[in-house]
Amino acid sequence: MKDTNMPGDPIIAVRGLTKTYEGGFQALKGVDLDIRKGEIFALLGPNGAGKTTLINIICGIVTPSEGTVTVGGYDHQKQYREARKLIGLVPQELHTDAFESVWATTNFSRGLFGKAPDPAHIEKVLKDLSLWDKQKARIMMLSGGMKRRVMIAKALSHEPAILFLDEPTAGVDVELRRDMWAMVRKLRESGVTIILTTHYIEEAEQMADRIGVISKGEIILVEEKADLIEKLGKKELRLSLQEPLSAVPPELAEWKLELGQDGHLLTYTFDSQAERTGVPSLMRRLADLNIGFADIETRQSSLEEIFVNLVHDQNAGQNADQTADASLPDGEKDSRP
Amino acid sequence: MNLHSIWAIYRFEMARSVRTLWQSLITPVVSTSLYFVVFGAAIGSRMPPVEGVDYGAFIVPGLIMMTLFTTSIFNASFGIYFPKFTGTIYEVLSAPISFLEIVLAYVGAAATKSVVLGLVILLTASFFVDLDIVHPLWMVAFLVMISAAFSLFGFIIGIWAKGFEQLNMIPMLIVMPLAFLGGAFYSVTMLPAFWQKVALFNPVVYLISGFRWSFYGNGDVPVEISLAAVAIFFGVCLAVTWWIFKTGYRLKS
Numbered sequence: 001m002k003d004t005n006m007p008g009d010p011i012i013a014v015r016g017l018t019k020t021y022e023g024g025f026q027a028l029k030g031v032d033l034d035i036r037k038g039e040i041f042a043l044l045g046p047n048g049a050g051k052t053t054l055i056n057i058i059c060g061i062v063t064p065s066e067g068t069v070t071v072g073g074y075d076h077q078k079q080y081r082e083a084r085k086l087i088g089l090v091p092q093e094l095h096t097d098a099f100e101s102v103w104a105t106t107n108f109s110r111g112l113f114g115k116a117p118d119p120a121h122i123e124k125v126l127k128d129l130s131l132w133d134k135q136k137a138r139i140m141m142l143s144g145g146m147k148r149r150v151m152i153a154k155a156l157s158h159e160p161a162i163l164f165l166d167e168p169t170a171g172v173d174v175e176l177r178r179d180m181w182a183m184v185r186k187l188r189e190s191g192v193t194i195i196l197t198t199h200y201i202e203e204a205e206q207m208a209d210r211i212g213v214i215s216k217g218e219i220i221l222v223e224e225k226a227d228l229i230e231k232l233g234k235k236e237l238r239l240s241l242q243e244p245l246s247a248v249p250p251e252l253a254e255w256k257l258e259l260g261q262d263g264h265l266l267t268y269t270f271d272s273q274a275e276r277t278g279v280p281s282l283m284r285r286l287a288d289l290n291i292g293f294a295d296i297e298t299r300q301s302s303l304e305e306i307f308v309n310l311v312h313d314q315n316a317g318q319n320a321d322q323t324a325d326a327s328l329p330d331g332e333k334d335s336r337p
Numbered sequence: 338m339n340l341h342s343i344w345a346i347y348r349f350e351m352a353r354s355v356r357t358l359w360q361s362l363i364t365p366v367v368s369t370s371l372y373f374v375v376f377g378a379a380i381g382s383r384m385p386p387v388e389g390v391d392y393g394a395f396i397v398p399g400l401i402m403m404t405l406f407t408t409s410i411f412n413a414s415f416g417i418y419f420p421k422f423t424g425t426i427y428e429v430l431s432a433p434i435s436f437l438e439i440v441l442a443y444v445g446a447a448a449t450k451s452v453v454l455g456l457v458i459l460l461t462a463s464f465f466v467d468l469d470i471v472h473p474l475w476m477v478a479f480l481v482m483i484s485a486a487f488s489l490f491g492f493i494i495g496i497w498a499k500g501f502e503q504l505n506m507i508p509m510l511i512v513m514p515l516a517f518l519g520g521a522f523y524s525v526t527m528l529p530a531f532w533q534k535v536a537l538f539n540p541v542v543y544l545i546s547g548f549r550w551s552f553y554g555n556g557d558v559p560v561e562i563s564l565a566a567v568a569i570f571f572g573v574c575l576a577v578t579w580w581i582f583k584t585g586y587r588l589k590s
Binding site (some may be wrong): 021022059060061062063070080081082083085087089091093095097098100104108109110112113114115154242267307330 | 339341342344345348349352353356409423424425427428429430432433434435476515585589
């Protein structure tokens with residue numbers, strides 16, 4: 001995907017990146033991606049889409065088959081020292097040294113990334129993450145959420161310009177999630193570029209400046225969040241009619257209804273965020289016209305749906321509308337599997 | 338050279354052994370003491386001196402070497418295998434650090450522990466037998482070189498190993514027998530002529546011989562050959578390590 005308005009040089013530029021694992025599995029099929037300096041970029045994709053592979057290649061943990069990555073203008077393989085110094089990585093899995101103390105492991109990470117010891121910075125990071133009173137605790141004594149904080153502390157210990165958060169809030173309670181997002185916002189204000197992957201689409205909606213969708217090793221969409229939100233704010237009211245209509249009656253023209261299923265289904269699309277949704281007046285008008293309905297249903301086209309459709313479309317190839325329609329789960333988006 | 342990174346890993350590894358001081362120091366000391374009680378006092382008192390050296394004293398270099406082999410391999414292999422096992426290796430792989438620096442840090446830490454342990458065993462031995470070291474500087478040099486070489490060897494095993502069983506396999510199945518047959522408890526010259534020739538195919542013979550030379554001034558083979566053997570072993574391990582990082586073998590996919 002091409003970005004149309006790119007202010008300045010991207011802080012990360014990925015070009016033609018492919019990765020085929022030893023077993024022959026092609027995890028990435030030619031990925032091009034630019035990350036802008038200072039943005040929060042959310043990468044969405046189903047399991048096995050290549051999110052983690054992409055992140056791991058940029059961070060130097062996985063070797064790419066083809067393609068280039070530059071980080072802050074440095075080639076991530078030839079100038080790996082300069083490139084990697086810029087990056088802090090919080091991997092998906094909770095990989096921690098069970099026997100180390102919180103302080104020791106955070107301090108270790110700072111040294112590992114080539115920085116001179118700075119107890120004041122470590123203290124600040126630990127305090128920001130509410131880990132300060134646990135600084136002497138051994139990591140194995142901590143809860144899962146606390147371990148997650150430790151992973152973030154380690155990634156921030158060397159003051160990275162870019163922070164990768166791979167599924168940062170998976171299995172994390174509400175409070176910690178809120179803390180984490182507050183922290184991410186604060187980091188962004190201080191100029192840190194943040195790339196995150198998440199399954200919680202609300203998070204992408206709340207946090208991200210831009211959203212990218214990856215599926216089967218290909219980036220299939222990169223869009224400003226605002227553009228996606230426009231699609232998101234839409235809600236559908238679906239009325240199953242008792243008697244089929246041959247056409248939408250002119251009295252109902254102002255609602256711009258759509259008629260489907262051989263005249264059995266009336267669909268009204270409206271903006272749920274708007275003050276006047278137009279739903280009550282539509283209902284009154286229908287009653288006036290004596291149009292009876294057997295069932296009524298409202299549904300929201302969430303980012304998740306857009307996302308599922310996108311991925312589904314890619315799988316099914318063409319014929320997007322039909323397949324999308326068939327794949328839509330009924331009801332609200334909370335029916336995610 | 339990224340000194341902060343090397344120091345971070347080195348200190349991490351050393352902290353790990355301080356935490357497990359009991360296992361890493363006390364156990365070998367106890368087992369070595371048992372060797373001295375059994376081989377030195379009980380059996381050794383009935384043995385004639387070997388090459389003019391009391392049997393109890395004669396086995397000291399071999400004993401130190403045997404412990405050095407196994408602990409170097411164990412420390413270094415565990416040091417790199419455990420992060421692989423727990424997944425924390427991600428951090429080292431994503432750090433701005435070269436392969437040489439990673440090796441220096443891990444192998445340096447493992448070798449340091451082995452040298453300290455070797456000296457502790459030497460100290461323990463001095464309580465049981467009279468030790469008169471002819472070439473003390475060479476003794477320390479051999480101690481350091483062999484600790485480094487076997488730590489590097491252990492590092493390779495740690496990367497190669499896919500399970501904890503494999504970590505123990507090479508030291509127990511290959512290194513220990515070679516050390517036993519390599520003249521840890523006897524001089525190769527005590528063997529029948531045919532077996533003397535066979536023994537020369539055992540690389541460990543040259544290592545133990547060189548170390549014993551630094552103690553008593555004579556070994557089974559000239560000391561130059563021992564030094565060459567150490568250098569070759571170290572060189573081969575270094576080449577393998579270089580290849581591992583070049584290809585990312587069992588480290589990076």
